Amino acid sequence: MLVHDRLTRRAIQALFALLFLPLFALPLGVIVAASFSTGWSGALPSGPTLDNYAVAFGPQTLEALRVSVVTALVASVCALVIGTWAALSAASMGPKGRRIMDALFMLPVAVPTVVVGLALLVAFSRPPVLLNGTHTIVFLAHTVLVTAFAYQSVSAALTRLDPVYGQVAASLGARPARTLFLVRLPLLLPSLGAATGLCFALSMGELSATMMLYPPDWTPLPVRIFAATDRGALFTGSAFAVVLMATTLLVMFALSLVRTRAGHR
Amino acid sequence: MSALAPPRTASTAATGSPSEPAPVRSGITVPAWVWAIPPVVLLALAVLYPLGSVISESFTGPDGGFSTRPYVDVLSSTRFRTALTTTVLIAVGSTVGCLVLGLVLALIIAFVPFPGSGSAGRFIDTYLSFPSFLITLALLFVYGTVGMANGMWTDLTGADSGPFTFLSTPWGVILAEVTFFTPFVLRPLLAAFAQIDTAQLEAASSLGARPARVVRSVILPEALPALVAGGALVLVLCLNEFAIVLFTGAKDVVTLPMLVYSSAILEADYTTACVVATINATLSIGLYLLYRSLTSRLGAPTDGGRRARP
Numbered sequence: 001m002l003v004h005d006r007l008t009r010r011a012i013q014a015l016f017a018l019l020f021l022p023l024f025a026l027p028l029g030v031i032v033a034a035s036f037s038t039g040w041s042g043a044l045p046s047g048p049t050l051d052n053y054a055v056a057f058g059p060q061t062l063e064a065l066r067v068s069v070v071t072a073l074v075a076s077v078c079a080l081v082i083g084t085w086a087a088l089s090a091a092s093m094g095p096k097g098r099r100i101m102d103a104l105f106m107l108p109v110a111v112p113t114v115v116v117g118l119a120l121l122v123a124f125s126r127p128p129v130l131l132n133g134t135h136t137i138v139f140l141a142h143t144v145l146v147t148a149f150a151y152q153s154v155s156a157a158l159t160r161l162d163p164v165y166g167q168v169a170a171s172l173g174a175r176p177a178r179t180l181f182l183v184r185l186p187l188l189l190p191s192l193g194a195a196t197g198l199c200f201a202l203s204m205g206e207l208s209a210t211m212m213l214y215p216p217d218w219t220p221l222p223v224r225i226f227a228a229t230d231r232g233a234l235f236t237g238s239a240f241a242v243v244l245m246a247t248t249l250l251v252m253f254a255l256s257l258v259r260t261r262a263g264h265r
Numbered sequence: 266m267s268a269l270a271p272p273r274t275a276s277t278a279a280t281g282s283p284s285e286p287a288p289v290r291s292g293i294t295v296p297a298w299v300w301a302i303p304p305v306v307l308l309a310l311a312v313l314y315p316l317g318s319v320i321s322e323s324f325t326g327p328d329g330g331f332s333t334r335p336y337v338d339v340l341s342s343t344r345f346r347t348a349l350t351t352t353v354l355i356a357v358g359s360t361v362g363c364l365v366l367g368l369v370l371a372l373i374i375a376f377v378p379f380p381g382s383g384s385a386g387r388f389i390d391t392y393l394s395f396p397s398f399l400i401t402l403a404l405l406f407v408y409g410t411v412g413m414a415n416g417m418w419t420d421l422t423g424a425d426s427g428p429f430t431f432l433s434t435p436w437g438v439i440l441a442e443v444t445f446f447t448p449f450v451l452r453p454l455l456a457a458f459a460q461i462d463t464a465q466l467e468a469a470s471s472l473g474a475r476p477a478r479v480v481r482s483v484i485l486p487e488a489l490p491a492l493v494a495g496g497a498l499v500l501v502l503c504l505n506e507f508a509i510v511l512f513t514g515a516k517d518v519v520t521l522p523m524l525v526y527s528s529a530i531l532e533a534d535y536t537t538a539c540v541v542a543t544i545n546a547t548l549s550i551g552l553y554l555l556y557r558s559l560t561s562r563l564g565a566p567t568d569g570g571r572r573a574r575p
Contacts, residue, residue, distance in 0.1 A: 008476075012377045013377065016373045016385075019366065019369065020385055023366075023444050023447075024388065024389055026403070026407065027399065027403030027404065027444065028395075028403070031402060031403050031406070039411075040406055040412060040413060041411050041416035041419075042413070042416040042417060042420055082308075086304035086308075089304070092300070093297045093298060094297075097297070097301070101301060104305065105304075106553075107550075108312055109553070110501065110553035110554075111549065112505035112507070112521075112525075112542075112545050112546060113522075114505075114522040114526055115319065115525060115542040118319060118525055118539070119312075119319045120315050123314055123317075123319075140311060143311070144311050147308075201395075202394075205396025205399075206396070207398055208507035211526060212526065212529065222398070225398070226511065229514075230514065234402070234409075237402060238402060241402060244396075245399070249394075
């Protein structure tokens, strides 16, 4: 407790509310409120309606939601496998090897996402591999972008993992593979769950690289949100955004259930 | 590691029952780096090869051969120079904003706590799982031409239009970026503040130091590594941000990522796009390396970052 004077404390808390509410609480509330309205030219939105959601649950948007969820699931699973594999092999290397692995796998975070999108577009629009215009290039872009975060979370979890369990298993004669699958991976399970949730959320909201390379028949929801707001349909766009946020939170919540279950074992 | 120094239990177990063979790993053991080959090969195909293609495309002249002409053209164009200045100004402005706001909020959450301050911190954390463009979308309703603030103004004064037009200027982008990226400063700061021994603070104040002085001479030195690391990370993220700028829909706010997008997708000029992309990527990779070396040297948690996110 840094400030003991009651009046000053109140003043500081008022300052917190003054900064926090308009900056962080307002935006999310505004999007939800706008999604149920037709106009907003005063303190409160006007024209309460459910029409925006009628559009949001129309065939075109539902298809976009399906595209987003499928893309996010595929990208998360691929990222989890590759990221965990890379993190495990990096952890068994010396400090120098680990630094190289870190630099390689964190590269997509440092490179602007638009550039990642452009790079895939340029590289796979020419022989030997032609992927331009396919669904695969969207999966590939999302996987590239989220693998870095899977790698980072699993690496962080591995450094926190007590090495004694693995050593005990090895000392009792377990082969490395058995130690990995029966001891270390189960211990990592909560972190793997968290990493999956993270990758899923990131992929669901990915717009920058997707804008560079999505084919017309594989349009994820964020692109639809942009298209709606770009043509001035802000209120419909916010309904799409609410659907996107709700789906993301739902999947992350389900994953956190898996996580706490794993934690209780 | 464990193979080099087997735990003591292994040898006692072996000596306890001499008939059993000592539990040594049998079969072929491969060096650790061999296991790293499959993911590294995938990475090379999906990241390094594409980035290499961008660089090679950026050095391709009109005749298809090697040429530095694209760079000369791009670097001398006012469009690129304006974009570079805009990008750097927006990124620096947003970073300063994030640092100030993050520091104030973290100080209050950590040292002047009140009921609900913890959940406020967690609420900011959930921000990290939402896409950045939602912030711009929300700001359009609050400060947009027909939005809440302008609507209230016109209702009160009877004027035709409100005074809030900054959303389509760089200030609108800065406001959105400060809102979205402050958690990246807040998280490592809260982690650093949790390490501070409150006895130190009590000692300082009992010796007569006023709160401002306690913050300056006790808390800030402890928080400096987290502050520097958070700032460097936010700077990189702001340089790379695209979705926020795209959603403002402002024609005159063109940042480098925006220039990459419009050159490639809207104008189909891939060589220019690749030149701008190479410059932008070099800039942010350089800053990112600086961030990594700062975090490892200053001992700040490297996972304070975009994901060390949740």
